[in-house]
Amino acid sequence: MxxxxxxTLAPRVRTAGLRTSRLLxxxxxxRYAAEPVANHNKPTEALDSNTMPIYLDxxxxxxxxxxxxxxxxxxxxEEYGNPHSRTHKYGWETEHAVDTAREQVAxxxxxxxxEIIFTSGATEANNxxxxxxxxxxxxxxxxxxxSQTEHKCVLDSCRVLQEEGIEVTYLPVDxxxxxxxxxxxxxxxxxxxxxxxxxxxxxIGVVQDIKEIGRLCRERRVFFHTDAxxxxxxxxxxxxxxxxxxxxxxxxxxxxxxxxGAMFVRRRPRVRLEPIMTGGGQERGLRSxxxxxxxxxxxxxxxxxxxxxxxxxxAHISSLACRLIDGIQSRVSxxxxxxxxxxxxxxxxxxxFSFVEGxxxxxxLKNVAxxxxxxxxxxxxxxxxxxxxxxxxxxxxHSSIRFGLxxxxxxxxVDYVVQNVAxxxxxxxxxxxxxxxxxEGIDLKSIEWSQH
Amino acid sequence: MTVTRSQVLKLYRSSLQAAQQFETYxxxxxxYRRTRDRFRASSTLxxxxxxxxxxxxxxxxxxxxxRQGLVNKMFSHNRVxxxxxxxxxxxxxxxxx
Numbered sequence: 443m444x445x446x447x448x449x450t451l452a453p454r455v456r457t458a459g460l461r462t463s464r465l466l467x468x469x470x471x472x473r474y475a476a477e478p479v480a481n482h483n484k485p486t487e488a489l490d491s492n493t494m495p496i497y498l499d500x501x502x503x504x505x506x507x508x509x510x511x512x513x514x515x516x517x518x519x520e521e522y523g524n525p526h527s528r529t530h531k532y533g534w535e536t537e538h539a540v541d542t543a544r545e546q547v548a549x550x551x552x553x554x555x556x557e558i559i560f561t562s563g564a565t566e567a568n569n570x571x572x573x574x575x576x577x578x579x580x581x582x583x584x585x586x587x588x589s590q591t592e593h594k595c596v597l598d599s600c601r602v603l604q605e606e607g608i609e610v611t612y613l614p615v616d617x618x619x620x621x622x623x624x625x626x627x628x629x630x631x632x633x634x635x636x637x638x639x640x641x642x643x644x645x646i647g648v649v650q651d652i653k654e655i656g657r658l659c660r661e662r663r664v665f666f667h668t669d670a671x672x673x674x675x676x677x678x679x680x681x682x683x684x685x686x687x688x689x690x691x692x693x694x695x696x697x698x699x700x701x702x703g704a705m706f707v708r709r710r711p712r713v714r715l716e717p718i719m720t721g722g723g724q725e726r727g728l729r730s731x732x733x734x735x736x737x738x739x740x741x742x743x744x745x746x747x748x749x750x751x752x753x754x755x756x757a758h759i760s761s762l763a764c765r766l767i768d769g770i771q772s773r774v775s776x777x778x779x780x781x782x783x784x785x786x787x788x789x790x791x792x793x794x795f796s797f798v799e800g801x802x803x804x805x806x807l808k809n810v811a812x813x814x815x816x817x818x819x820x821x822x823x824x825x826x827x828x829x830x831x832x833x834x835x836x837x838x839x840h841s842s843i844r845f846g847l848x849x850x851x852x853x854x855x856v857d858y859v860v861q862n863v864a865x866x867x868x869x870x871x872x873x874x875x876x877x878x879x880x881x882e883g884i885d886l887k888s889i890e891w892s893q894h
Numbered sequence: 895m896t897v898t899r900s901q902v903l904k905l906y907r908s909s910l911q912a913a914q915q916f917e918t919y920x921x922x923x924x925x926y927r928r929t930r931d932r933f934r935a936s937s938t939l940x941x942x943x944x945x946x947x948x949x950x951x952x953x954x955x956x957x958x959x960x961r962q963g964l965v966n967k968m969f970s971h972n973r974v975x976x977x978x979x980x981x982x983x984x985x986x987x988x989x990x991x
Contacts, residue, residue: 493974493975495974508921508958511962511965512962754928754931809975850920850921852919852920852923857982858976
């Protein structure tokens with residue numbers, strides 16, 4: 443309802459602006475016309491310029507850890523050699539650093555350093571893995587399986603493949619957000635080349651049964667790709683134990699720099715893929731282009747750090763998640779946590795507040811940096827496709843907010859957020875006619891809404 | 895080479911001070927907490943090589959924090975909202991939690 447109100451409000455504001463501008467000089471009018479459309483996600487009341495809201499959007503990105511920056515600094519200042527230059531010391535030193543980083547990333551997931559390919563991020567890794575494998579084996583196998591709750595870049599890669607004549611099955615998920623293994627088993631055909639299932643969902647934090655999926659795929663001799671952008675460095679992953687053949691990792695989701703990612707491509711049994719980038723033949727010819735050594739060094743340092751700090755970070759984030767959920771649930775009624783509670787990554791808490799519009803709560807909570815879903819879709823007011831795939835009712839999908847906790851989140855911040863959320867939900871519910879009707883005991887599902 | 899108790903305490907003190915040098919609230923709090931927990935966890939060590947290794951790691955970490963605290967000071971100019979909130983900001987700039 444509030445969404446509709448906002449939608450109708452925006453054009454009205456704009457026409458009012460144009461009408462007044464007619465009375466003004468031509469120069470002013472063009473300035474009015476050039477004004478961008480109102481951004482609904484911006485808080486109505488800006489904070490003072492040096493004050494920042496509390497950062498609770500760890501799924502969108504994480505801050506660069508100062509220890510990672512420390513490792514990167516030499517390669518941004520003095521050691522500028524091209525890691526592929528074999529004829530001088532500049533090149534050798536950078537190459538050595540890149541090799542160390544490759545080893546650090548490999549260690550994090552239990553792989554061999556030669557199986558790590560550096561890319562520009564998890565999106566590129568996903569694209570290369572999915573399109574690459576499907577295209578390479580297209581002659582004999584022309585079927586790919588993925589799930590409905592995958593990240594946009596996986597779904598879009600699959601859409602491209604469909605246009606090329608490859609069949610794609612999108613597995614549904616249960617109410618908890620996990621795929622059904624029996625159904626996956628049934629969907630695997632002799633012509634299936636690849637199964638791509640993400641490890642941790644970016645919107646609801648559900649952890650899929652990667653080990654079982656891997657076992658199933660290995661049994662049926664299908665390659666298994668997992669998008670571990672949200673999982674690497676946060677939950678334990680081992681490519682051999684879990685029978686993973688391809689994996690995508692992102693640098694900036696594990697406190698590393700933006701603009702770098704890694705792809706794991708198994709060597710035994712060998713996974714072959716058609717590269718998207720061609721050229722100098724770097725990275726085993728799978729991803730040509732000079733490796734960005736400072737970024738790669740940062741990613742390596744971030745991976746090593748994540749591995750070293752894994753238990754400590756996990757304990758901290760779990761305790762914060764408990765504090766957040768308990769705090770909110772003890773103060774606010776009718777709050778639902780989305781996703782299967784037994785298989786969750788604690789750092790991603792997706793809550794639905796009944797009778798409150800998620801977007802209006804986001805706007806009200808101007809002192810907290812939050813998102814209602816993935817950053818890629820935060821510009822639209824559409825409910826998240828992930829929550830819809832879970833079978834969530836429209837109103838619950840509209841009223842969801844994702845709290846992303848990370849290494850640098852503090853207890854005081856969580857307390858502040860709990861207190862703010864409780865106050866604003868209460869205020870918004872006071873204004874909501876739905877809440878009033880619910881209090882009076884009217885079943886909201888029985889109401890027939892007029893369409894307009 | 896054995897490490898004396900006073901050496902460790904001095905290192906601990908310097909590390910906590912280095913952590914406090916971060917301007918960014920979240921980094922400052924994190925490094926303070928991490929340093930404290932790391933030293934507390936290591937305080938139960940009895941084996942000589944394990945102690946030496948822990949001390950070497952802590953020294954390494956100290957130099958990183960000192961360098962990065964400086965870098966952080968040069969570039970940070972924002973405050974997180976709770977720093978100006980007396981209810982939550984108590985002692986954020988000092989050693990207390």
